[in-house]
Every structure is written in structure tokens, then in C-alpha cells.
Amino acid sequence: AQTFEEIGVADFFYRNRDIAGFTSPSRAVFSAIRELVENSLDAAEDVGALPDVRVWMFKKGETTSGVSIYKVRVEDNGSGVPPQSIPSAFGKVLFGSKFKLRQARGTFGLGGTMAILYGQITTNKPVKVISSAGGPKAFAYKLMIDVERNRPIVLSRKVLNNGSGWRGTIIELHLEGDYLRAMPKVLEYLKQTALVNPHANITFVDPKGRLYVFSKATEDVPRPPKETKPHPYGVDVELLQRLIRATNCRNMLDFLRAHFHRVGEVMAKRFLESAGLDALRDPRSLTHDEVVQLSQEMKSFKWFLPPDASCLSPLGEELLRAGIAKELRPEFIAVCQRKPSAYSGHPFIVECAMAYGGDIPKAEYFTLYRFANRIPLLYDEASDVSFKVIRSINWSRYKISSDMPIAIFVHICSTKVPYKTIGKEFIADRQEVKREILFGIREVARQVQRFLSKREKAERQRKR
Amino acid sequence: AQTFEEIGVADFFYRNRDIAGFTSPSRAVFSAIRELVENSLDAAEDVGALPDVRVWMFKKGETTSGVSIYKVRVEDNGSGVPPQSIPSAFGKVLFGSKFKLRQARGTFGLGGTMAILYGQITTNKPVKVISSAGGPKAFAYKLMIDVERNRPIVLSRKVLNNGSGWRGTIIELHLEGDYLRAMPKVLEYLKQTALVNPHANITFVDPKGRLYVFSKATEDVPRPPKETKPHPYGVDVELLQRLIRATNCRNMLDFLRAHFHRVGEVMAKRFLESAGLDALRDPRSLTHDEVVQLSQEMKSFKWFLPPDASCLSPLGEELLRAGIAKELRPEFIAVCQRKPSAYSGHPFIVECAMAYGGDIPKAEYFTLYRFANRIPLLYDEASDVSFKVIRSINWSRYKISSDMPIAIFVHICSTKVPYKTIGKEFIADRQEVKREILFGIREVARQVQRFLSKREKAERQRKR
Ligand SMILES: Nc1ncnc2c1ncn2[C@@H]1O[C@H](COP(=O)(O)OP(=O)(O)OP(=O)(O)O)[C@@H](O)[C@H]1O
Ligand SMILES: Nc1ncnc2c1ncn2[C@@H]1O[C@H](COP(=O)(O)OP(=O)(O)OP(=O)(O)O)[C@@H](O)[C@H]1O
């Protein structure tokens, strides 16, 4: 007969490492560095600091079967983590500070913890975390993860004098890895991260002691993204029930104005009228079926204003142009920032660019650079929504052929990037996102077409 | 300042629907049917029955914004679920009976529950489950999921007289969906499921009342897969610690023989000698560092026997050939079953086939059919390890060109299929798996090459 069991969530990710991007020793090196660097960038932006992220990798030995063991150390000047939250932040899966509706690189609450988990199951060494919020004290922890119960095991905790008022976090972990195979992807990742984060200083010392420096190109800190409320178009029954359970509002008018994005008094009244709901009704008195009806009415009410994207922090055309120029030195760059749109109530902005010539190689097909919330996506390109859009375009209409030296950039920023995988390899093809990418790429394709025909004309005139 | 929160695992999958394959109303229809059908097939095989799975979809209405609401009903003749386990099996994520090292379609403990969760958040209707193990009673539950706490909410529970001794499970759920867009994929899924499960009867009635019948082609039930123990090459420190905590063995010799696959007395002694560990030592007395050393020594000991694959249940060359012949009526079929191999201690077998002509269309590239543990994989083909292998092959060596009417089949069966995504869209590229697929495809490519050159020769002789 069958035996039934329940497993914990950390145990789930321990058993299914491929899911979180830890398929092999080389992928593990990439994923570990990436997760830690993204946490550091988020932490620096949280306090409005120009990020200074330093990564070291030291070779520490080899296993008896010849796989290398590395120590990875990442140090940042971010917000630091409050001491009482350090054990859970690094020793518990689905614990974190990014579960809000706000644009950030982190979103799942498990990336950094997965890197620590992988390190622990391959080397059985604890992670070392040192963190301070800038006060007189800094806190140093040695932690392991209780995988079956998904909770931190604190091996040691020390309080240090922080005379210099240093603020930030240092993480040190050991893991089995294959740096040689991972190296090209790691360096490409850091290079592309620097491209879309020109305000950040990133340095990397690899196991051979080679230093790679990606220094900041600007002193301007990007406008920090703001937290937003859910938009009426993104509600479902579960969300409504949670809001009703937690609300202090005692009538529907206040409830709609207080909890939803861009719903003011006038709009709330208009909606309640059209839905046939009494404005003075206590939200907690709604029946099950009324909640379902409310959810459907909110989704279909035509007059709600689209989500405003002031809560988002896109790259901006100037920065995108500057980053591409620096990295690829192309002859021509076309850039386009689409107007804000939304899927399931989540606002998003798509930014596209197309570059021609310079250091861009001629290849069988265009070179595609994908980014989401200022992080580069380097794997599984063919499943990504951007790739599918590019493949669907008839390029001969723009007198562009796929073997030209052309690079295409797509960046999407949102309060919730619709990743298809836990390892953030690629983005799911949501209709609304697909449409915006298509319009963005068509716009830059037209600009490149104009550039090419001007060039051709000039070429022809020169020949006469 | 940051606010830290912890979310539950059901809440995690509620917030990240794209991850589990519920990206859009049309994808949701596909995913829901697929998850329920796979559970039914697993349940029938658990009791050695010839599966009889019936699927109905009824249109139940429309939301105010015009999205259709469907009722999905799936009935099977499987094992049934013990009444005390029904609420958790269908109302709790990461609860199930497939967490063992045994080949099955299910592996994560969340597929069916996710379909129920998606139905609940879009329609707020409970799921109905009726199940019996064949005894005098059947049990009917109405359930919902408490998303925040990841536990079932039992709305009603009835005990029914089961006079006819019926055995099986019936699931009824409502969900928002788009059957029109989903239809081609749903029908393709059922067709390909029938192809690799020729012992199963599958019927489907769609919302328009059209009946689709995929009747069984054989009465033979495949050899049921057996549960196996972990193989020494797949250990890590976490696994060893769990085994040591739970073991009744009081010396290392017994410990190795009792808990590991294909480790007998002689082998255990040889290993312990080479690792320098005392055979009489109590496993519970090992220190932290000794456990790490033991894990590394086990991974690198060259003389352990490879995992034996008697625990697996591959399709078999005959069945694969018969299934392809029935569906595509090709002129020629080459089939190859590779010898068992292993990755991370999990045994797997790769089966390949290549078919030429008949109903196979000429296209820009080969048609690829992918299967894992007897389920078809229909999405994100370009990220799958099989696709990458096929793209890496120089086909001109086999005088085959990609625009020929050729279909390639790859099936992998294992105690743990290395899926890359929770939605089981595609398989991660583990080195060992990649190698076996490459050798399998090369073998069938050679056979097709021989067939084509014979055909050509015959053609030429006829012309003279
Ligand atoms: N370098 C850091 N500085 C400050 N806080 C950090 C740092 N690293 C991690 N944290 C805190 O620990 C939490 C957990 O990190 P983790 O990477 O596991 O999840 P996440 O970043 O929230 O989401 P994701 O899984 O998408 O990465 C974060 O939410 C953050 O609050
Ligand atoms: N039709 C069925 N007959 C018998 N048992 C079932 C049926 N459907 C589900 N179950 C039981 O409920 C459990 C949970 O099912 P669920 O689909 O959520 O996870 P799973 O099948 O174990 O894994 P996966 O996430 O890979 O599908 C199963 O493990 C099985 O024990």
C-alpha cells in the first residue's frame, strides 16, 4: 500500500536542485555568485548607496573524486541585516524582505539561501555571515540549515565592535564547483550586470588571483522603486479575502480607496454603482459569492486607470544607450522605452534597443541580451518570451537580415517579473508582455532600417 | 527599514503561478488536465490495473470579463486514496506518496494540488473528491485549500455505500480557462500519452460534447517499477546524516549493506578498507568530519557496481516501435534502448527512435517527440537536453538533412527525472543524460542512414 509523507520546502529544493539552477558543479558556481551579487545590489539600493560589491573565489582543495572545493566571499556596502533576522534570512527558505509589491532583483525568498544550501550539502561547512547596519556593533554568525525542518542552526554568534561605522554584509560559503567551465558565464554575467548597473562598482578576484574590475560609470543613483498597492485588474478571490480579513475599513468606499492602486473616491463610487454594491456596506459582511462577484466585477470594470509606473525604476534611454556604447562600440544604436503596461495587475515597462556594427560579431542570428529588473539572464534563451518574439518577426520588411552584425536588447522592469523558473533563467510568455516587446522591437527595427538606408545612400553617392 | 516575512509554500506557488505551468487561461487548462491524468495513470499502475481514465470538460459559464469557466472531471480505476489521506493529498502542497526512489510520473508532490489551487483562486469553488480502495465504502469530500497555511479546509465529508465494489478516484474542479486555445495541445498531449501508454484506455469529452477515444492497444501491463535504495555515487552529507539518524544498524558493515543499492558484504568490506574506516564502528559515533570524508570516499570508490536498472520500467523497443507505427505509419523505424546509466546515483535508461516518411511532415527541422517516465513533454522544446543534443549533431555525416520527413523520439525513465521546471516542461542538461541521448540518437541515425542508402540503391537500380 502507499505510504504518504509530507516534506518541508527546504527539503523539496534539496531534492530538486536542478529546479533552482544547481544542476552541475559549473552551474552551481554561476548560480551562487549571481544570487549573492543580486542580494548585495538590492541591499545597496535599499539605502540609496552607490553599490560597491566585492567577490572573491579561493580554491580550498579537492574532493577524493577530483572535484574542486572553493570558498566564495561576497562583501557589500548595503543595508545590512538586523541581527535577529540574520539566521532566518540565510538559513530559512521562503524568508525575506522582498515579498512586497516593489521592483527588486530578488522576489522568491530563496536565492541566497539556495546557494548556502548547495554549499552545505556538498562540503558540510557552515556559512559565515557578518553584517552591520552602520551602528556601533556588527554581528558575526556561523550558520547551517536544518534541511528537513527548514530552519537555521546557529553554530556561533559573536558581537563585534564596529569602530569604523562600516555598513554592509559579508557572506562566506564553501561549495563544490567547477570554476574553469563556469568562468565564461561568470565573467559575462558580471560584465552585463555592470552594463545595466552603471552606478555600481563590482570587483571579482578569481581562484587564480586574477582581478576583474567593473567600475561605475556614473554617480547618479537610479530613482529608487516604490512599493505599490495591488491594482484592481490583478485581484482574485484569494487576494480579496486576505485584504478583507486584514482591513480596518468599515465600508466598501474606504476599502477600495485604501487598498487598491489608483482608486480614488470618485472612481470607487462609480465602480460600486456599476457593480450594484452598497458603498456603506462593511467589507467583512460580504458573502462568499459576493466576494467572487466583486473579484470578477473589478477585473472587468473598464474605467479603472491603468497602473501608473511611477513606482518602477526603468533603465532609461540614456543609460541604455551609454551602456551599449561602452560595451559594444557600435556604429548605430536605436533605443525605445515603451509606455507602462500591466499584466495581472502588475505594472511593467519594456525597454528595447538595437545596435549595429562595431564590436558586434556577424553570426548566424542576432545576438540577444535579456535583462529583468536590472539583472542579466544568460541561460535558456530559446524559451524566453523575447526570443520567441524576435523569431516571429519578418525581418525582410525592415530590410534587415539575421546575419547582419546586430545585437538586440530587451529589459523588462516590474513589481513582479513573470519568471518561468525558480532559477530566473527566462521569462514566461504572458500576452501583455509579449505585445510590448514586439512593439518595442519593431520601433527600434524601423530606426535601424532608416540608418541602414541612409548609409547605403551615402555609400552609393560616394561611389559616383 | 526592511520588514521581514516568511510565506508558506502554497502561498509561494499561489504568488508564482507561472512557475508551475499556470501562466494563462489556456495553459491552465492544459496543465490541469495533464496533472490529473498523470495522477490517475500512476494510481492504476500502483495496483497493477489496466488504466481506464475518463476526462470530461463542461462549460459552466463566463466571468463578467468574458473568460470561460469550466468544470473538469477526471475519473480513474486506480488505487483510490485512503480516506484519512484525502484532505492532505488534494489540499496540501508537498504531501503525497511519491517521495520514494521509484519511477513514477509524479515526483514533486504538488501537481494535482496546483490544479486545484488554480481552480480555487479563479472560481472560489471547492474541489470534489470521491475515492474508494474497492471496499464496501467510498468517501466523498468537498475541499478547499488554506493557501496561507498550506492545509486543507474540509467543507463536507460523506461516507457512501460502495455496493459495486468500485475502486478509483473521481476529481471535479472548476477553473477559468480558454479551451479553444488550449485544444490543440490538450489533444496532442492525450495522443502522445496514449502512444507511450498503450495499455491505457483514455477518453475525453470536450466542452462541445465531442468524444475522443484513445483505446488500449495491448492487454499487457508494463512491469511495475520497484523502489530502490540510494546508490553510493549519489550520496551527499545531508543524506548520510539522515540515514545515520534513522538506522538500526550498529556497525558500518551492516549500515552499508542495509541502506545502499548493490552493496553486499564483500563490497562493503573492500570499501571500508580502502576508506580506512573500521567495519565494527557504530555509524552514530562518526564525527562531522568523518561523515564528510565518508561521503567523498563513497563518491570516488571505483569498484561500486553501477546501479542496476531492474527497478526501472522502460517502454521497450517493441512497444516504442508499435506506438510509432500506429501514430505515424512511417516507411522505416529505427529503435535503440541504451544500457542503464546513472546521474547523481539515480539510475536511468534512455530509449531513442527515428522514423522516416509516412505521415511525418517535411518541415524546416526534424519533429522531436520527448517523453519522461511515460509522459509527453510538449513545451519549451528548445531548452530541453534532447533538443540541444540533436542540434549539436553533424547530420551530414549520416547523409541526413534536417528537411527530410524525419521524427526523432527520446524517452528517459528514471527514479528521478532531472526536470528543470516545476511544470515539467523540459529536462535539465545533466552530462550523463546528455551523453546517453547522444549515443542513442547516433545509433538510430546510423540505422536510418543504412535504410536511406539501400533505398537509394534500389531506386537507382530500378531506373536502369
Ligand atoms: N547582502 C545582503 N544584504 C542585506 N540583506 C540581505 C542580503 N542578502 C540577503 N538578504 C536578506 O535575506 C533575504 C533572503 O535572501 P534570498 O536571496 O534567499 O531571497 P530574496 O533575495 O528575497 O529572493 P530571491 O529568491 O528572488 O533571491 C532577502 O530578502 C534580504 O532581506
Ligand atoms: N487519482 C489519484 N488516485 C490515487 N491517488 C492520487 C490521485 N491523485 C493524487 N493522488 C495522491 O495525491 C498525492 C498528491 O498528488 P500531486 O499530484 O499533488 O503530487 P504527486 O503526484 O505526488 O507529484 P507531482 O507534483 O509530480 O505531480 C499523490 O502523491 C498521490 O498519493
Ligand SMILES: [Mg+2]
Ligand atoms: Mg536573493
Ligand SMILES: [Mg+2]
Ligand atoms: Mg501528480
